[in-house]
Amino acid sequence: MALAEQTLKRTPLHARHAAAGARLVPFAGWEMPVQYGSIREEHVGVRTGAGVFDVSHMGQVQSSGPGAEAFLQRLLSNDVGALAVGGAQYSVLCREDGGVLDDLFTYRLAAERFLTVTNASNHDADLVWLRAHAEGFEVELADRLADYAMLAVQGPRARAVVASLARDELPARMRVAENELDGAPALVCGTGYTGEDGVELLVAPEHADALWDALVAAGAAPTGLAARDTLRLEVCFHLYGNDLSVARGPIEAGLGWCCKEETGFIGADAVRAVREAGPAERLAPFVIRGPGIPRQGNPVLGGGEVTSGTLSPCLEVGIGMAYLPAHRAEPGTPLEIDVRGRTRQAEVRAKPLYRKPEEAR
Numbered sequence: 001m002a003l004a005e006q007t008l009k010r011t012p013l014h015a016r017h018a019a020a021g022a023r024l025v026p027f028a029g030w031e032m033p034v035q036y037g038s039i040r041e042e043h044v045g046v047r048t049g050a051g052v053f054d055v056s057h058m059g060q061v062q063s064s065g066p067g068a069e070a071f072l073q074r075l076l077s078n079d080v081g082a083l084a085v086g087g088a089q090y091s092v093l094c095r096e097d098g099g100v101l102d103d104l105f106t107y108r109l110a111a112e113r114f115l116t117v118t119n120a121s122n123h124d125a126d127l128v129w130l131r132a133h134a135e136g137f138e139v140e141l142a143d144r145l146a147d148y149a150m151l152a153v154q155g156p157r158a159r160a161v162v163a164s165l166a167r168d169e170l171p172a173r174m175r176v177a178e179n180e181l182d183g184a185p186a187l188v189c190g191t192g193y194t195g196e197d198g199v200e201l202l203v204a205p206e207h208a209d210a211l212w213d214a215l216v217a218a219g220a221a222p223t224g225l226a227a228r229d230t231l232r233l234e235v236c237f238h239l240y241g242n243d244l245s246v247a248r249g250p251i252e253a254g255l256g257w258c259c260k261e262e263t264g265f266i267g268a269d270a271v272r273a274v275r276e277a278g279p280a281e282r283l284a285p286f287v288i289r290g291p292g293i294p295r296q297g298n299p300v301l302g303g304g305e306v307t308s309g310t311l312s313p314c315l316e317v318g319i320g321m322a323y324l325p326a327h328r329a330e331p332g333t334p335l336e337i338d339v340r341g342r343t344r345q346a347e348v349r350a351k352p353l354y355r356k357p358e359e360a361r
Contacts, residue, residue, distance in 0.1 A: 011056035051223030059123030067138030094267030099246035149208035158198035195235030234354035288318030292344035
């Protein structure tokens with residue numbers, strides 16, 4: 001085994017993935033299950049039933065103390081002051097120039113205690129950034145990465161599966177609550193990354209194996225990161241490092257809705273300037289018309305670049321997102337994309353690319 005492979009971090013559920021025959025690959029410094037079998041079957045299983053993902057590589061930072069709200073209000077783009085106890089909120093972390101350092105979920109666990117979930121690839125840098133800006137605030141920051149295993153249960157049957165193991169009623173969408181699952185304390189969050197209903201569960205690492213087994217026994221199919229990526233792309237959710245980076249701001253990325261410049265967050269002035277002037281480019285979803293599977297980095301003829309691309313298991317066509325000149329980002333605009341040296345015809349579409357059958361009517 002190569003040295004780089006030996007130094008990969010492993011989640012508390014690593015043995016479960018190996019026993020299930022998962023294909024384990026390096027991802028953001030972790031050895032993670034990319035698939036257990038067919039990516040398409042795992043993807044469709046989440047759209048039609050329930051899948052369980054190990055997302056323990058995601059980081060968690062706790063902010064607590066009398067100044068915790070004011071601190072997060074300064075750092076995060078959304079209005080943290082509007083977040084009630086038991087609420088969840090999406091935001092971005094920006095530099096002064098508006099470049100996006102990460103996109104985050106923050107849960108308000110108590111009046112003076114918050115938990116923020118970071119992307120795995122950005123966790124260490126986010127923690128450094130947060131600590132560097134904590135001076136002057138009455139806030140205590142704690143790295144909680146080692147304190148939690150994190151499981152996502154997603155799909156139309158996800159809540160029923162988790163509810164069968166829960167002591168109390170599950171929180172609604174964009175809410176968070178302490179609960180007990182299969183006899184173990186857990187934080188249950190009404191959030192997800194698939195476009196389906198479901199919850200994300202945070203438990204102590206020593207309870208992860210038993211909870212995983214209980215969820216699988218109750219009907220949640222083990223699902224890997226490959227299906228997680230195809231699921232999120234069908235509904236146009238951003239992936240940091242692909243669709244988000246320090247090179248562009250949240251307005252260009254279509255995330256102006258989670259930016260409240262009046263709160264004075266770091267980067268607010270730069271974000272406001274782009275909002276008022278109008279961005280030079282926009283992130284737009286598209287569908288390939290005919291054969292071809294787009295990939296990150298494919299150039300768009302006439303200007304633009306693909307940031308994410310895949311073959312959609314539900315739509316059965318190539319799909320993706322690309323940064324395009326603003327005047328070419330409207331739904332219905334035809335595109336030509338260079339996919340490995342071959343020009344593919346495409347068309348800009350509205351978000352999301354995939355809609356549930358009842359929503360598509």
